[in-house]
Amino acid sequence: MKFLKLFVVAKKAGTVTRKYPFEEPLITEEFRGEIKIDPEKCIGCGACTLICPPNALTMRDEGNVRLIRYFVGRCIFCGMCAEVCPTNAIAITKEFELATLDTDDLLRDLLHKRVKCRICGRPFLTTKLIKYANKDIPGSDNYADVCPECRSKLSIKNILKYRGDLDV
Secondary structure, three states, rough: OHHHHHHHHHHOOOOOOOOOOOOOOOOOOOOOOOEEEEOOOOOOOHHHHOOOOOOOOOEEEEOOOOEEEEHHHOOOOOHHHHHHOOOOOEEOOOOOOOOOHHHHHHHEEEEEEEOOOOOOOEEEEEEHHHHHHHHOOOHHHOOHHHHHOHHHHHHHHHHHHHHHOOOO
């Protein structure tokens, strides 16, 4: 008896599935797929890598270069990276057909040039990040190319000089 009731309900409802891949899939406005990072907008701050729950986005400093790597195979498409990006460089696409035989096809790399400290010569931040951070602060160019350790030493030196404890 239950089978007949189900049959009647199914007959009234009609076809409710799509014949994918022969028909276009039903994708809603809220659907989240692969992310795309705009290299022109990205400043290499790493906020996206800190918030990413499955560590699909990682950041690594190698010499004079900062590498931001997106591994699509690990992404859970939560969109948190796009929410925290200060420059809106991350866009959530509707792309979900990501199957591949080679895992290297799922890697997306973004390289940023790092600035060297003018005092010690060690690379520390990306050029775009320094420009972004100092764009609204007048006079901030004085210490923009100085790493945090050297900046701390300079500040202590200037405070001692101001107080008269240091003869220069």
